[in-house]
Amino acid sequence: MNQLISSGYNIYFDNTLSSLETFLAENSYSKIFIVTDENTGEHCLPLLQKKLPKLDHFDIIEIPHGEENKNIDFCIGIWKMLLDFEADRNALVINLGGGVVTDMGSFAASTYKRGIDFLQIPTTLLSQVDASVGGKTGIDIDNVKNIIGTFSQPKAVIICNEFLDTLPDRQVTSGFAEVIKHGIIADKKYYEEIIKLSSPKDITIEQIQHSIEIKNKVVLEDPFEKGLRKILNFGHTIGHAVESWSLENDNTPLTHGEAIAIGMITEAYISNKIDMLSDDNLNTIKSDILKFFPKYNLRSDIYDTLLEVMQHDKKNISGKINFSLPDEIGNCKFNIVVDQQLIKDSLDFYRSL
Amino acid sequence: MNQLISSGYNIYFDNTLSSLETFLAENSYSKIFIVTDENTGEHCLPLLQKKLPKLDHFDIIEIPHGEENKNIDFCIGIWKMLLDFEADRNALVINLGGGVVTDMGSFAASTYKRGIDFLQIPTTLLSQVDASVGGKTGIDIDNVKNIIGTFSQPKAVIICNEFLDTLPDRQVTSGFAEVIKHGIIADKKYYEEIIKLSSPKDITIEQIQHSIEIKNKVVLEDPFEKGLRKILNFGHTIGHAVESWSLENDNTPLTHGEAIAIGMITEAYISNKIDMLSDDNLNTIKSDILKFFPKYNLRSDIYDTLLEVMQHDKKNISGKINFSLPDEIGNCKFNIVVDQQLIKDSLDFYRSL
Structure with missing residues (x-):
């Protein structure tokens, strides 16, 4: 497995997801939340669970698919879910999806209780090559892209290119x-x-x-x-x-x-x-x-x-x-x-x- | 005029507001926004303008008074005002008010375009002694206080205790x-x-x-x-x-x-x-x-x-x-x-x- 060091975190190129298993074993989080959209919830989450059967305690926060949903309303939805499920400062958010999930999930995590840990598992080629580094989080307002956001680094990024097989060519x-x-x-x-x-x-x-x-x-x-x-x-x-x-x-x-x-x-x-x-x-x-x-x-x-x-x-x-x-x-x-x-x-x- | 150094910025104890004049002269901002509530807009803004007649180009963003308004709806209002008035990354937000204004104004500024500069001019005793240091920004959701926020430092804080005269005893x-x-x-x-x-x-x-x-x-x-x-x-x-x-x-x-x-x-x-x-x-x-x-x-x-x-x-x-x-x-x-x-x-x- 190759890895790359970015600003204070590692990017793992890891089709087995063993890096995720190691990360979770080394950090004791009070709760784990996985943010998905309808598509990654259906196609990527099962793949992740198959590769990592030990990861059996988590809550799922699902948002609808599509850039038009990267907005404050769904961000509030994520915040309220974290609140309802009693996420404390020692909780972890895993963003499993394309740019909408990684951008909005990380913005929500970086502002919830003034910032909790998050991991990025980008599942599209775009989010893999674009959102893995840079620490940019964001949501759109009035269709102005990423107008609201923070600079916040994930704890790690995991690239597994088998997720790409779940995607349409376009x-x-x-x-x-x-x-x-x-x-x-x-x-x-x-x-x-x-x-x-x-x-x-x-x-x-x-x-x-x-x-x-x-x-x-x-x-x-x-x-x-x-x-x-x-x-x-x-x-x-x-x-x-x-x-x-x-x-x-x-x-x-x-x-x-x-x-x-x-x-x-x-x-x-x-x-x-x-x-x-x-x-x-x-x-x-x-x-x-x-x-x-x-x-x-x-x-x-x-x-x-x-x-x-x-x-x-x-x-x-x-x-x-x-x-x-x-x-x-x-x-x-x-x-x-x-x-x-x-x-x-x-x-x-x-x-x- | 006394001053105190906090995390990378100064706190000025300055009834003349000459520190604000100097700050603005030393930094060339593209636009200046003053966030107030109904009360500070009526009582504190005129005092600020009287002390600082040179500050004549700014836009006012007024929010209603009261902790119950430190919520995401009014925060979105601030973001949209900044957007509508074409605030760019080189704009400055001056928060003139109590804790609601300083907490929410700084949260809005710290997330607008991933963070623009802001000054705090706390006008209540509470916000002077509590919000001047610490870099905490925040809004409430479902009445859970400051559940959403960031750690972001202002460019400066100015304490003028004449503002206290505008306040009810309570x-x-x-x-x-x-x-x-x-x-x-x-x-x-x-x-x-x-x-x-x-x-x-x-x-x-x-x-x-x-x-x-x-x-x-x-x-x-x-x-x-x-x-x-x-x-x-x-x-x-x-x-x-x-x-x-x-x-x-x-x-x-x-x-x-x-x-x-x-x-x-x-x-x-x-x-x-x-x-x-x-x-x-x-x-x-x-x-x-x-x-x-x-x-x-x-x-x-x-x-x-x-x-x-x-x-x-x-x-x-x-x-x-x-x-x-x-x-x-x-x-x-x-x-x-x-x-x-x-x-x-x-x-x-x-x-x-």
């Missing part, structure tokens, strides 16, 4: 956008390796580990997002805005990764137009991403709405829209202010593909 | 319970000095400062309440339970200090019964407290309800009820488990006075 592909992003912002060789996969489902646990290593290195250098860590935001300034809009307006909303894919193409275009990224690199990024992510029918009449959402992005100061942009595949700059017309041009560029 | 007396508590747990000489005051309103800014110094010393030794800091909980195990009950059931609920006064008398009784506190000390504490706090008509049919609330107290582990108890006036022990019958006896003792 969910695995969603996480693959972050994997591609890690390659673009920090590691050309890794980018070239993963882009060759015929399907995101073929990703190995070692490749997942490498993606997390890239993020971990960046986060350890800048835990509170004062500088370097902003490069992880590549694709997310435009991507988040498109995702928020889609969540509110589309019958079948974009996944996070599908939105970030749009964000990476448009932001690569911006980088190219301000003479940072070469034409060749822009073409490579664009073609590679379109291989995995089908083109989205982006409406031209929503540009102003998207720009407004970008100005609300918590990463922006004084209404200026800040970007993190690659200057080549494998390297990224940050704190680049881009004017609104160029952002609109980049959306036109995406529509023209 | 509010000042409420804070005086914490002042008495600081004497009992840590400083006999100070206890004897303040207990001689003919009215809590006569407390000087130097005496307020000494009370904060006592708390600060304890908190700096134990910021996350693993040990020593628990002594600050004297009077609060029973006091909080009585306060919660009164808040839900009395037409004119007890103030925090009135409840803590009951807590200190009953808990001193417990300490006496387990042979820690002398008869003399118990009598002194009981008589002194009754001079300032009229006896409350404690109902004997609510004991079981009170015990249930105590078991829910976030400071307790595995359902055992933990106390911090003085062994003499000026010194306090902690982590003392007391059985339920003795707690009931102490309530009987209070009723018999």
Whole structure:
């Protein structure tokens, strides 16, 4: 079993879940709560129980599946469940699920009685490569993503890639956008390796580990997002805005990764137009991403709405829209202010593909 | 102007508010928000503006007065106001008010965009001596006090005792319970000095400062309440339970200090019964407290309800009820488990006075 050290905790790459067994044996918690959603409650929890029959005393807190439920109402639901089941300061929360479960479960734990211990067992590729490091917890308000949250570290993160087999292809592909992003912002060789996969489902646990290593290195250098860590935001300034809009307006909303894919193409275009990224690199990024992510029918009449959402992005100061942009595949700059017309041009560029 | 250093920030004892002027000049915030309640908005904000005419650009977030409003609904209100007024990560929140404003305003600020800067300007004696140090933020859920919160430090705290003149006597007396508590747990000489005051309103800014110094010393030794800091909980195990009950059931609920006064008398009784506190000390504490706090008509049919609330107290582990108890006036022990019958006896003792 491989492991990686992040800010004061370990990330275990461990299909047997023996690391969880050891962790629970070494810590005597008064109560254990497992936060799941409907899907992970049905598909992942039985797998966890099969691998770990000794874990037989716990309460389940189930939330509905979907980003639209990562809101304060369900967070209050988790707090009240903890209260009703008499969780004390020595209780443990295990978040078993995708980003909604890991983000909201950890926010609830980090604020319940001013913070109780929690473990992350991310069950989607997205949450494995994105939520395993960084200590970000959060919920959405009025569809503004992660507007409320804390910086709080889990006691441990356990990555078991067998959980990925329980997912539909589209969910695995969603996480693959972050994997591609890690390659673009920090590691050309890794980018070239993963882009060759015929399907995101073929990703190995070692490749997942490498993606997390890239993020971990960046986060350890800048835990509170004062500088370097902003490069992880590549694709997310435009991507988040498109995702928020889609969540509110589309019958079948974009996944996070599908939105970030749009964000990476448009932001690569911006980088190219301000003479940072070469034409060749822009073409490579664009073609590679379109291989995995089908083109989205982006409406031209929503540009102003998207720009407004970008100005609300918590990463922006004084209404200026800040970007993190690659200057080549494998390297990224940050704190680049881009004017609104160029952002609109980049959306036109995406529509023209 | 005196000042005191707490965990990474200054506490200014400053009736001119020149420290606030200097602070704002030294930090360039994108926006300033002042959180008030109806009372401090009417009485304290004008005083602040009179002393600081240069502070002319800010938005006001007003919440209703009263502990029953320190809940998630009004917290969401603060978050949404910050969002609507486009507060970015470089915005500042100034909490101008009593404990409800300072606790909830700081919780909202510490979780908005994963944490923005905030200042505390406590305007009641209670919030001055209790909320100035410790970094505790919080809101109540289902009348369980401070069940949700974070440990987050303000950028500075400013104590101006002219705000106390805006308060009814009963509010000042409420804070005086914490002042008495600081004497009992840590400083006999100070206890004897303040207990001689003919009215809590006569407390000087130097005496307020000494009370904060006592708390600060304890908190700096134990910021996350693993040990020593628990002594600050004297009077609060029973006091909080009585306060919660009164808040839900009395037409004119007890103030925090009135409840803590009951807590200190009953808990001193417990300490006496387990042979820690002398008869003399118990009598002194009981008589002194009754001079300032009229006896409350404690109902004997609510004991079981009170015990249930105590078991829910976030400071307790595995359902055992933990106390911090003085062994003499000026010194306090902690982590003392007391059985339920003795707690009931102490309530009987209070009723018999």
